[in-house]
Each structure stands twice: as C-alpha cells, then as structure tokens.
Amino acid sequence: MRFFIATYLFQLDNINSGMEEFIDGRFFDWVDDAAAKIKSFKGEDITIVHHNDADGICSAAILSKLCEYLGHSPRLICIEKVHPAIVEKIHEKVDGVIIYTDLGGLAAKMIDEINAGRSYVFIIDHHPAKPIKSDHVFVLDPELGGISGDVFVSAATLNYIFFRRITEEAKKYAYIAVIGAVGDYHDRSGGVLGFDRFALQEAIEENQVKVKLEQYKERYFIRFFNEYADVVAKYLTDLGACGYGMRCYRDAVRVLFEGFDEETLEEAKKLDKLREEKFHAEIERLKANGFNEGDYTQWFHVEDRFSPLGVKSVGEFCQLIKDMIFVDGKKYLIGFQNMPRIIPDIGEIEWNAVKMSGRAPTQLERLILRGVAPGLELLVPEASKAVGGFADATHKIAAACVIERGKEEEFIQEFEKLVRLELKGRKLTE
Numbered sequence: 098m099r100f101f102i103a104t105y106l107f108q109l110d111n112i113n114s115g116m117e118e119f120i121d122g123r124f125f126d127w128v129d130d131a132a133a134k135i136k137s138f139k140g141e142d143i144t145i146v147h148h149n150d151a152d153g154i155c156s157a158a159i160l161s162k163l164c165e166y167l168g169h170s171p172r173l174i175c176i177e178k179v180h181p182a183i184v185e186k187i188h189e190k191v192d193g194v195i196i197y198t199d200l201g202g203l204a205a206k207m208i209d210e211i212n213a214g215r216s217y218v219f220i221i222d223h224h225p226a227k228p229i230k231s232d233h234v235f236v237l238d239p240e241l242g243g244i245s246g247d248v249f250v251s252a253a254t255l256n257y258i259f260f261r262r263i264t265e266e267a268k269k270y271a272y273i274a275v276i277g278a279v280g281d282y283h284d285r286s287g288g289v290l291g292f293d294r295f296a297l298q299e300a301i302e303e304n305q306v307k308v309k310l311e312q313y314k315e316r317y318f319i320r321f322f323n324e325y326a327d328v329v330a331k332y333l334t335d336l337g338a339c340g341y342g343m344r345c346y347r348d349a350v351r352v353l354f355e356g357f358d359e360e361t362l363e364e365a366k367k368l369d370k371l372r373e374e375k376f377h378a379e380i381e382r383l384k385a386n387g388f389n390e391g392d393y394t395q396w397f398h399v400e401d402r403f404s405p406l407g408v409k410s411v412g413e414f415c416q417l418i419k420d421m422i423f424v425d426g427k428k429y430l431i432g433f434q435n436m437p438r439i440i441p442d443i444g445e446i447e448w449n450a451v452k453m454s455g456r457a458p459t460q461l462e463r464l465i466l467r468g469v470a471p472g473l474e475l476l477v478p479e480a481s482k483a484v485g486g487f488a489d490a491t492h493k494i495a496a497a498c499v500i501e502r503g504k505e506e507e508f509i510q511e512f513e514k515l516v517r518l519e520l521k522g523r524k525l526t527e
C-alpha cells in the first residue's frame with residue numbers, strides 16, 4: 098500500500114511538470130485555453146449551473162471561489178438533470194458567462210443550439226462528452242482526451258485543476274476536491290487515483306487532509322470538518338439530492354466554507370431518515386410485487402412515491418438494491434421516477450418528464466468491465482435517443498437519462514434490442 102501511494106505522489110507532485118509527462122499534454126492546453134478565456138471576461142455576469150450531488154456541490158463551491166478570485170460574484174443554479182426545457186429557461190433568464198459543471202458533457206450541441214450565440218458557455222464535466230466546434234460553447238472534459246472521468250477525475254477535481262492552473266490560491270480548497278471525488282465513489286478501488294490523487298496530495302501538503310488506512314481502503318479525514326470525506330459527502334448529497342425541492346443545496350455549498358451548524362446537520366440527518374423510510378417501503382413493495390422483467394433488464398417505476406426527494410433518489414435506490422437477494426445479478430437494473438414540474442432556481446417547466454436510472458449489479462458489472470456485456474454508457478444514450486430523451490450522466494455501470502412520461506416501456510424495448518444486438522443473441526453468462 099505504501100508503495101502504491103508513493104508511486105502516485107511521485108508522478109503527481111508537480112502540476113506544472115510531473116502531470117504533463119504522463120498524460121496527454123493536450124489536456125492542459127485545453128485547461129489553459131479555458132482559463133485564458135474566463136480571465137478575459139471582465140464585468141460580465143457569471144452563472145454556475147451545477148449538479149445537486151456531493152461532487153456537483155463541491156464543483157460549484159470551487160468554481161464560485163474561482164469566480165470571486167477573478168472579481169465576479171457568480172449566481173448559482175442547481176439542477177438535477179440537463180434537459181432542453183431547462184436549458185431554454187436558463188438561457189432565457191441569464192446573459193454573460195454560463196458555466197455548466199458536473200453535467201452537460203453530452204449536451205454541448207443542444208446547449209449551443211439553444212444558446213444561439215447569446216452567452217459564453219463553459220462545460221466543465223467529467224462524464225463522457227462529445228466534442229463541439231463552437232465560438233460560444235467550450236467543453237473541458239478529460240474524456241475528450243482519453244482520460245476516464247469515471248476513474249481518475251471528479252468534476253470537483255477538474256474544477257480544482259482549472260482553478261489551480263490560474264492561481265496557487267486554489268490550494269486552500271483542495272479538501273473540497275477530495276470530498277467531491279469521494280462523493281462520486283472515486284475511492285472505490287481502495288483510494289482515489291490519477292488527478293483525484295493529485296488533489297488529495299495537495300490537500301495533504303496543505304495539512305487539510307489525513308489519510309487513514311482501514312482494512313482494504315483509504316479514508317480521508319478532513320480537518321476542517323473534523324470528519325471523514327465519505328461522511329461529509331453523504332451529508333452533502335442528503336442536502337442536495339434529498340433536500341433538492343427545499344433548496345438545501347444552498348446550505349450544502351455554504352457548509353463547505355463555513356462548516357456544519359447544528360441546524361444544517363439536523364436537516365441533513367432528517368433528510369437521510371426520510372430517504373431511508375421511503376427506500377425501505379419501496380424495497381418491501383418490490384419484494385412483494387417483483388420487477389417488470391425483460392430478457393436482459395429488470396425494471397420498476399416509483400412514480401411520485403419518493404417525493405419530495407429529488408430524482409437522484411431513484412439512482413441511489415438502484416445503487417442500494419443492485420446486489421440484494423431479490424435482484425437478478427445478471428440483468429441490468431432500471432428504475433424510473435417522475436420529474437417534478439417545478440425547478441427551484443428556475444421556476445415551472447412545461448413538461449411531463451421521467452428520470453431513468455440504470456445500474457449494473459456486481460455480477461453484470463464484471464461482464465461489462467471485461468467487455469463481455471455492453472456498458473450503460475453505450476446503451477442508455479442510444480435507447481434514450483430512440484425515444485426522444487436526453488442522456489447526460491453516463492458511466493459504464495451507472496447511467497441516467499430523462500424521457501417523456503409514457504415512453505418507459507418503449508425505452509425498455511429499445512434497451513433490450515440494443516443489448517441483443519451487442520450480444521448477437523448470446524446469453525449473459527460468465
């Protein structure tokens with residue numbers, strides 16, 4: 098373990114030389130290009146549109162400090178999903194510079210079309226992205242340089258590197274990048290890797306974080322919170338995701354600089370309990386009624402039963418149950434949840450939308466990672482496109498999209514068709 102850490106520290110010890118040697122140098126050209134652009138916007142309004150999970154909240158926190166450093170006071174808009182109806186509302190309301198973070202990588206083209214040259218848009222994301230040629234929309238995403246954003250860099254870390262490339266000031270906030278990375282489970286292989294490790298290393302040097310080895314895993318103790326990163330990340334997600342409808346994400350961004358006050362901590366715990374109750378009830382329901390079954394999928398619809406929790410809940414729920422005894426380990430697990438019509442920071446959206454979350458149980462995950470079964474990063478965007486939906490956050494073993502209500506079964510059929518095509522009739526066996 099020691100050797101493992103030392104190797105990484107050696108490689109990542111200097112952002113200005115060490116890192117460039119072992120990754121595609123173009124990545125830093127992009128960072129520098131984006132940094133130069135953002136620095137050149139004087140006196141413009143800046144709006145940060147961010148995701149509502151721990152990584153998205155940490156991203157918003159780091160970016161807002163960067164904006165402050167550049168002399169702007171940014172406006173924050175927290176959204177659960179990227180969708181044309183939401184993007185339209187945002188671009189109708191605000192001008193100047195709009196930064197999307199921890200989401201939007203795949204939506205650059207759609208955003209560019211809706212934006213129609215009005216604002217300068219940065220998309221700082223670590224999910225799979227499509228490159229775009231535009232004078233107004235710029236995508237900063239390690240996936241475009243062949244670096245996995247799922248494994249080596251969280252959105253919070255990416256924003257940290259962006260900030261860090263502009264000024265050493267950024268180092269003050271290295272601990273926030275660590276929380277974001279852990280929030281996205283980038284420590285799942287035993288510790289954070291790659292760029293996330295670089296941020297961790299800086300946080301250690303700044304005396305913000307201590308690494309503790311616990312059995313087969315590292316845990317990162319955040320001095321500022323007097324608490325471990327995984328625990329802090331969980332509170333942030335409680336506030337941002339469970340408390341989305343109540344705008345608790347505002348508190349979540351605030352606590353990253355001010356710490357938890359009793360009231361906010363209580364709120365987070367209360368939301369956590371509410372989620373636990375809702376999830377428990379849903380597990381009982383699924384155990385009693387079972388899933389809807391396809392050849393390769395098992396799916397369910399929670400309708401509005403998780404309300405007032407945000408629509409991230411259905412993804413968390415899938416994550417929670419994916420390896421439970423009543424779930425088939427070889428089938429893709431898919432959950433649907435109705436999207437509310439009110440987006441707190443934006444207002445009412447004219448839509449009938451459903452959030453889809455897909456997860457791979459561990460058994461299937463192994464097949465996907467070995468390339469035996471197709472990953473969700475391929476299946477979900479394709480199936481959602483086929484029914485006119487929008488995929489934004491897609492990884493190999495976890496992905497989400499938004500489709501129109503009533504198109505759920507059609508989505509499943511498309512999904513099944515795609516798996517069948519990929520497997521060419523083979524069964525999923527190890």
Ligand SMILES: [Mn+2]
Pocket residue numbers: 152153199223251252281
């Ligand atoms: Mn993320």
